[in-house]
Amino acid sequence: MLRFAIAIGILTLVACTTLGPDYQEPKVDWLEGWETSSADEITSDQPAQKQADLRFWWEIFNDPALNQLIAVARQENLQLRIAGLRVFESMALVGIAGSNLYPQVQQVGGAVSYVNNGFHGGGASGSRQSFGSYNVAFNVGWELDFWGRFQRGIESADATFFTSIANQRDMQVLISAQVANLYFGYRTTEARIAIAHKNAEIQKRSYEITSSLYRNGQESELDLQQAKTQYLSTLSGIPELEISLIRIRNSLAVLLGRAPGDLAEFDTPDYKLPVISPSSVHNIPTNLLNRRPDIRAAAWKIAAQSAQIGISEADYYPAIALLGSIGWSASNLSGTSDTGSLLVGPGLRWNIFDYGRIENNVRVQDTRLQQLIESYQNSVLLAAKEVDDAAYGIHKTAEQEVLIGRAVEASERALEIANTRYREGYADFQRVLDAQQAMFIQAERQLLTRGVYLASIITLYKGLGGGWVETAADQLIPDEVRKTMQDRTDWGDLLNTPKPDPQVNPESTQESSQHE
Numbered sequence: 137m138l139r140f141a142i143a144i145g146i147l148t149l150v151a152c153t154t155l156g157p158d159y160q161e162p163k164v165d166w167l168e169g170w171e172t173s174s175a176d177e178i179t180s181d182q183p184a185q186k187q188a189d190l191r192f193w194w195e196i197f198n199d200p201a202l203n204q205l206i207a208v209a210r211q212e213n214l215q216l217r218i219a220g221l222r223v224f225e226s227m228a229l230v231g232i233a234g235s236n237l238y239p240q241v242q243q244v245g246g247a248v249s250y251v252n253n254g255f256h257g258g259g260a261s262g263s264r265q266s267f268g269s270y271n272v273a274f275n276v277g278w279e280l281d282f283w284g285r286f287q288r289g290i291e292s293a294d295a296t297f298f299t300s301i302a303n304q305r306d307m308q309v310l311i312s313a314q315v316a317n318l319y320f321g322y323r324t325t326e327a328r329i330a331i332a333h334k335n336a337e338i339q340k341r342s343y344e345i346t347s348s349l350y351r352n353g354q355e356s357e358l359d360l361q362q363a364k365t366q367y368l369s370t371l372s373g374i375p376e377l378e379i380s381l382i383r384i385r386n387s388l389a390v391l392l393g394r395a396p397g398d399l400a401e402f403d404t405p406d407y408k409l410p411v412i413s414p415s416s417v418h419n420i421p422t423n424l425l426n427r428r429p430d431i432r433a434a435a436w437k438i439a440a441q442s443a444q445i446g447i448s449e450a451d452y453y454p455a456i457a458l459l460g461s462i463g464w465s466a467s468n469l470s471g472t473s474d475t476g477s478l479l480v481g482p483g484l485r486w487n488i489f490d491y492g493r494i495e496n497n498v499r500v501q502d503t504r505l506q507q508l509i510e511s512y513q514n515s516v517l518l519a520a521k522e523v524d525d526a527a528y529g530i531h532k533t534a535e536q537e538v539l540i541g542r543a544v545e546a547s548e549r550a551l552e553i554a555n556t557r558y559r560e561g562y563a564d565f566q567r568v569l570d571a572q573q574a575m576f577i578q579a580e581r582q583l584l585t586r587g588v589y590l591a592s593i594i595t596l597y598k599g600l601g602g603g604w605v606e607t608a609a610d611q612l613i614p615d616e617v618r619k620t621m622q623d624r625t626d627w628g629d630l631l632n633t634p635k636p637d638p639q640v641n642p643e644s645t646q647e648s649s650q651h652e
Contacts, residue, residue: 154284155453156446159291159439162509164516167425172527190424190602194316196417196593197410201401202319205392209315211614212393216311219304220612226297227630233293236286241277246270265469273463277483280457285450288443295440299433304612305604306429311391312603316594318388322402323409324587325381328580332374335576339367342568359565366569370576409586414534417527417593425519428601434512441508444501451494454486519599526596533589540582547575609633 189195194202210216252266281287343363349355386396425431459481466474487494554571557563597603610618610632618631 153282154287154446155449156284156288157442159295159442161435162438162512164426164513167516167520170520172524190597190600191605193597193602194312194594196412197316197590199319199410201404202316205319205388205399205401206312206315208392209311210308213311213391214393216304216307217613217617219300219307220607223297223300223304223609223612224627224631226293226300227633230290230293230297231630233286233289236289237281239276239278241275243275244272245275246272267467267469269465269467269469271463271465273461273477276458276460278458279455282456283446283450283453285447288446288450292440292443292447295436295443299436299440302429302433302436304607306433306601308604308607309429309598309601313594313598315388315391317591318384318391320409320587320590320594322381322384322388323407324583325377325384326402326407327409327583329374329377329381331576331579331583332370332377335572335579336367336370336374339363339370339572342565342572343367346565355565362566362569366573409583409590412590412593414531417530417596424600425516425523428519428599429604431512431515431519431601434508434515438505438508438512441501441505445498445505448494448498448501451487451490451497454484457483457485459483519601522599523596526592526599529592530589530596533585533592537582537585537589540578540585544575544578544582547571547578551575 194206247270249269250266251269252264254264343360343366346355346360346363350357350360385399385402389396389399392399459479461477461479463477463479464474465477466472551568551571551574554563554568558565558568613621613631621627621631
């Protein structure tokens with residue numbers, strides 16, 4: 137009866153004792169009432185527009201080629217594929233952590249020996265004795281989880297698993313934004329090359345006119361050399377733009393998992409950069425920052441580290457295990473008997489003199505926890521900065537576009553007047569060159585500003601954590617990769633197992649795991 141009471145007491149301790157702090161997600165109090173700096177820039181009379189689905193925010197550009205490129209990147213990008221593989225890695229680590237709740241030692245051992253003894257000296261001198269011996273044993277060792285060491289280990293592994301899912305989603309966000317930025321970077325550079333060629337054609341005609349007039353003695357060599365300088369200067373800038381265009385294309389090809397080369401998606405005749413109204417992106421709620429995958433990953437890292445404190449504190453206390461062994465041994469030596477053995481009983485291991493090792497290890501784990509908490513707060517601040525910079529940039533760049541558009545119109549009119557006055561003899565050729573240069577500068581500024589405007593929209597949606605979708609386990613990696621792994625290693629159903637949703641608060645996940 138006493139043994140039964142002791143066993144009940146042990147099981148009670150195992151079920152109720154878990155050392156270390158329970159995870160609490162850090163609070164970001166200022167975020168609840170925070171608004172971007174551009175909030176005051178929006179006038180109430182602006183028409184309400186339908187908001188883009190954050191999961192597919194790039195659809196606001198209404199660009200089929202961009203949609204296709206992002207869809208390809210989601211399937212073929214190698215970094216995204218690696219992030220998916222890390223999810224399966226963490227799932228396997230969860231299985232390892234869970235196995236610690238069961239007997240940690242389950243060993244079968246055995247041996248067969250041939251013994252040949254030779255005797256020298258004495259009465260048995262010159263005789264020999266040979267025989268065979270056999271033994272087999274099954275040993276079991278089960279360390280009971282008195283102090284929640286293994287339970288905390290499972291919590292830490294679970295949190296690491298959810299971190300890997302959040303990281304995979306964050307990679308989706310990054311890939312989508314990178315593809316969009318490179319796509320519009322390519323389109324902008326493409327348009328800059330077209331503008332340079334157009335201006336070179338205008339300057340070439342001026343150069344040809346001045347050459348003819350110089351040969352006829354009607355213009356000075358100075359006008360000729362100035363026209364030639366401006367024309368060649370414009371031409372010399374085109375190769376640099378072409379180099380940049382190829383670099384952008386190759387960077388995009390890498391994101392698509394393709395070898396460097398032409399991309400058929402860019403074969404769009406008469407392409408125009410999209411025009412997006414600032415009012416279409418100003419109603420996005422900023423409290424979505426808490427849902428950013430990288431912020432969620434930071435929270436899960438805190439949960440994983442919080443459990444490490446309990447694991448370290450368990451070293452203060454004795455490790456109590458149930459030990460058992462069943463064995464059998466025999467030999468063919470005459471006169472010997474077979475032997476069977478059974479050993480069952482508790483065992484205890486306790487480092488009573490740790491010389492500060494355990495205490496300082498707990499301090500190390502606690503410091504690491506606080507570092508992650510501070511890193512989480514910093515991540516939220518950086519996310520808010522990214523969103524605020526992008527939101528304000530959208531509206532101010534839109535204002536700048538209007539002014540530059542007027543400047544382009546004025547520069548075109550100025551060139552027209554300069555050409556007319558030059559032909560009529562009321563202005564020298566320098567005025568024409570200045571007007572051409574001014575028009576070229578303003579046209580390129582207009583294009584670059586449009587590129588910055590589009591980049592700000594992309595950054596805003598990236599800053600809000602848009603661009604990810606829940607991905608089933610069977611879609612994290614391509615079928616051919618899954619088949620290769622299955623052929624190489626027995627994965628069972630793990631590569632196709634549905635995974636939980638890491639948007640769940642880590643605190644609730646921790647509570648549910650403690651009650652399992």
